[in-house]
Amino acid sequence: MKRLVVVSNRVADLKRSAQSGGLAVGLADSLKRRGGVWMGWDGQTMRADEQPEPRIRKIGDVTQVTIPLTEEDYAQYYLGFSNSVLWPLFHYRLDLVDYKTVYLEGYRRVTSKFADALLPVLEPDDLIWIHDYHLIPLAAELRQRGCKQRIGYFLHIPFPPPEVLAAVPRHRWLVESLLEYDVLGFQTNTDLGNLQHYVEENLGCKMEANGRIAVGDRSVHAGCFPIGIDVDAFVAMAEQPNEEVQIETQRREILGRKQIIGVDRLDYTKGLPDRLRAFARLLELYPEMRKSVALMQIATPTREEVEAYVEIRTELEALSGSINGRFADFNWTPVRYIHGIVPRDALAALFRASQVGLVTPLRDGMNLVAKEYIAAQSMENPGVLVLSKFAGAAEDLREALIVNPFDVDDMARNLCRALTMPLEERQQRQRALMKRIREHDNAHWLKSFLSVLENG
Ligand code: ADQ
Numbered sequence: 001m002k003r004l005v006v007v008s009n010r011v012a013d014l015k016r017s018a019q020s021g022g023l024a025v026g027l028a029d030s031l032k033r034r035g036g037v038w039m040g041w042d043g044q045t046m047r048a049d050e051q052p053e054p055r056i057r058k059i060g061d062v063t064q065v066t067i068p069l070t071e072e073d074y075a076q077y078y079l080g081f082s083n084s085v086l087w088p089l090f091h092y093r094l095d096l097v098d099y100k101t102v103y104l105e106g107y108r109r110v111t112s113k114f115a116d117a118l119l120p121v122l123e124p125d126d127l128i129w130i131h132d133y134h135l136i137p138l139a140a141e142l143r144q145r146g147c148k149q150r151i152g153y154f155l156h157i158p159f160p161p162p163e164v165l166a167a168v169p170r171h172r173w174l175v176e177s178l179l180e181y182d183v184l185g186f187q188t189n190t191d192l193g194n195l196q197h198y199v200e201e202n203l204g205c206k207m208e209a210n211g212r213i214a215v216g217d218r219s220v221h222a223g224c225f226p227i228g229i230d231v232d233a234f235v236a237m238a239e240q241p242n243e244e245v246q247i248e249t250q251r252r253e254i255l256g257r258k259q260i261i262g263v264d265r266l267d268y269t270k271g272l273p274d275r276l277r278a279f280a281r282l283l284e285l286y287p288e289m290r291k292s293v294a295l296m297q298i299a300t301p302t303r304e305e306v307e308a309y310v311e312i313r314t315e316l317e318a319l320s321g322s323i324n325g326r327f328a329d330f331n332w333t334p335v336r337y338i339h340g341i342v343p344r345d346a347l348a349a350l351f352r353a354s355q356v357g358l359v360t361p362l363r364d365g366m367n368l369v370a371k372e373y374i375a376a377q378s379m380e381n382p383g384v385l386v387l388s389k390f391a392g393a394a395e396d397l398r399e400a401l402i403v404n405p406f407d408v409d410d411m412a413r414n415l416c417r418a419l420t421m422p423l424e425e426r427q428q429r430q431r432a433l434m435k436r437i438r439e440h441d442n443a444h445w446l447k448s449f450l451s452v453l454e455n456g
Contacts, residue, residue, distance in 0.1 A: 002454060004036035005126045007118060009082070009134035011040035011066060014059045027131070029230055030446050035061030037126075039118055042066035045074045054117040067117045069110060076106020078134070079305050085168060086133040088308075090157045091269045091363040094167050096308050104170060108137065115141035122149065127453050130181075132156045139180040152183040152453040154225065157365040158392065159191035162198040172202060179205075179215045183453045184222040187365045187392040192224045221456070225449045226396060228441040229371045231434075234348055238376035242349035249353040257332075258293045258419055261354035263347060263369050264361075266299040266339075268312045271360040271388060271405040276319045276335065278360070278411030283327050283334065285409075286416050291329060293419060296336045296354070298347075351376035356418045357385045359393075360405040366392040370400070374433045382430035384418035386411070396440060399432040 012028040031038055042055060048070045055066045069077065080103030088096035115138060122128070128151045130138050139151045165171045175198055178184060186192045196213070199205040205213050212219040252259060260279065264270040279295045299316070303309045320337040327334045342350070351357060357373030370385060370393040377383050387393060387400040394402055401414045 001034075002125050002127045003123060004031070004034060004450070005118070005122065005128045006031060006036065006038045006131065007114065007128065007135060007138065008038075008040050008131035009078070010043060011038045011064055014038075014062060014064070029233070030442060031062055032060060034446075037063045037065060037121060039065040039067075039114070039121070041078075042068055044068040045071045048072055056121075063121075065117065065121055067113060069113075073106055073110050073113075076103050077110035079303070081107035082134045083303055083306055084308075086136075087157070087269075089164065089168055090133060090155075090160055092158070092160055092164055093268070093363075094164065096268070097168060099168055111135060111137045112141050114138055115145055118142065119145055119147065122147065124149070127450065128152070129154065129449075129453065136174055137177040137180075140177050143180055150182045150453055150456075151180075152185065152449065153178065153181040154185040154227075154449065155191065155365070156187070156227070158188075158363055159186055159194045161194045162201055165194075165198060166202075175199060175203065179203075179213065179220055181220060182456075183449070184220060185225040185449050186222070187224070187226055188395045189224050190395070191365075191392070192222060195222060221452055223452065225445055226392065226440050227366050227368070227445045228437060228443075229368055229375060230442045231371075231375050231438050234372055234375035237345045237348035238352045240345060240349070242346055245346065245349040245353050252294075256292060258355040259353065260293060260295045260356040260358050260415065260419075261350060261373070262295065262297045262299075262358045262360075263342075263351075264297075264299050265302045266309065266313055266316070267302060268308055269361055269363055270299075271362045272297070272299065272312065273315050273319055274362075274405060274408055275358060275360045275411070276316065276323060278408045278415065279335065279358075280323045280326070281408050281412035282415045283323075285412055289416065289419065290327060290334075291332045294332070294334055294336060295358070296338070296350070298338045298340075298342055298350075300341050301339060348372070348376045351383075352378060355383045356415065357383060358415070359385065359391060360388045360403065360411060361391050362388070362405050364388070364391040364393070370397060371437045374430070374437050377430055379427065379430060379434075381423065382426050384421050384426055384429065385433065386414050386418050396436050397433055399429040399436075 014028055014032055046068050052068055057064050084098040085103060126149050128149050130153050199213055208214055208219060212221050262275060283290050320335040323335050324333055351373045359367055359370045370387050373385055385400040387397060387402055388405040389402050401418055403411045403414045
């Protein structure tokens with residue numbers, strides 16, 4: 001087996017069990033098992049005149065290589081081009097794109113720093129796998145430095161349609177940079193189709209019969225590789241008794257109450273304000289639901305230096321406060337809004353103890369929470385997943401209740417349907433969904449991508 005070299009913006013903390021963020025969760029366990037190299041930014045910033053070396057340390061079978069960034073890099077590459085240009089752009093939010101030429105310069109500078117730090121670590125037979133929107137031009141930088149190894153790329157977030165992409169300067173350069181890879185992986189067929197349309201329409205590339213993209217005298221394999229979770233591990237965690245969750249569940253059972261759960265990074269793509277509005281609409285449309293259901297929303301703050309994230313946080317706090325102010329009773333709080341990272345075993349227990357999993361992003365690459373919610377359910381008395389049609393997961397999880405996350409009434413009606421769904425229908429849906437998340441689990445994602453990367 002060839003050595004695997006993974007590169008992503010951040011490396012996950014391989015010693016901790018609580019991580020929020022899909023990439024960390026999706027890759028950490030697999031790499032721990034397989035071994036290899038993981039390179040990324042160490043999360044530290046320094047002054048421009050400091051020049052520390054990359055830090056290399058061994059954790060089990062994984063060699064971790066981390067580099068610091070300067071404050072300027074952080075502002076331009078991370079907060080700027082990655083999170084104020086590419087993130088909103090790729091999530092179809094042109095209204096939030098804040099393009100500046102210095103951001104692009106910072107992005108290119110940092111990618112070239114990554115390439116410089118990675119090169120000395122590489123061995124001739126390595127397989128290199130680069131992740132996500134932060135590092136799109138890294139293959140091109142490595143090739144310029146003479147790197148001959150096969151290089152794959154996986155985009156964890158959506159890839160937008162050509163007319164959306166074309167709204168930012170240098171979009172052509174971005175896509176040309178993608179074509180420097182040997183293998184390109186996307187979450188869904190929609191994302192893959194968007195890339196194919198772009199390269200046909202704007203770069204005059206031809207699709208070969210086997211789906212590869214012809215680029216001059218070479219060709220690029222672009223495919224759909226939906227990311228999944230380690231289903232058995234999550235099932236095992238959910239089946240472990242968790243005392244605190246159990247006490248809370250018993251209390252709810254005595255009072256005859258149900259729980260809806262949402263778990264997200266606090267991000268404007270996750271559709272949180274409309275989710276809260278939909279819950280309030282449920283209580284308006286179906287007064288009998290009052291006092292018999294509560295929404296627990298867990299949201300970890302992220303990227304708080306970006307203005308749009310401060311706004312979403314303020315909006316959510318105001319919304320949950322106003323829903324509670326309007327509906328709460330002395331012994332019933334409709335919305336419990338929790339900031340912070342919950343350990344994964346507690347999260348699994350909370351999913352299992354909740355009758356509805358509410359996952360309503362406005363746009364999402366995949367959404368692992370949807371898959372985790374299914375894995376956590378008991379087969380005897382499962383809950384119901386209410387899922388946005390704009391989550392990548394909806395392409396596969398067709399037995400969930402699929403909703404339009406922009407339509408508050410549609411979500412409220414489907415919440416009511418989920419809360420009153422007969423046991424037999426819940427079991428049927430659960431069986432079908434469980435089969436789907438097992439078919440497309442984390443091991444399958446890894447194996448199918450790496451097999452194409454290794455064998456062409
Ligand atoms: P994210 O946008 O981070 O990931 P998601 O796929 O839902 O979204 O993954 C989040 C992960 O973090 C889940 O495993 C979840 O359990 C965990 N998490 C979130 N909030 C948490 C909290 N408060 N406490 C504990 N754990 C928490 C990106 C893309 C997604 C894509 C993934 C993987 O945006 O579309 O599915 O990468 O490719």
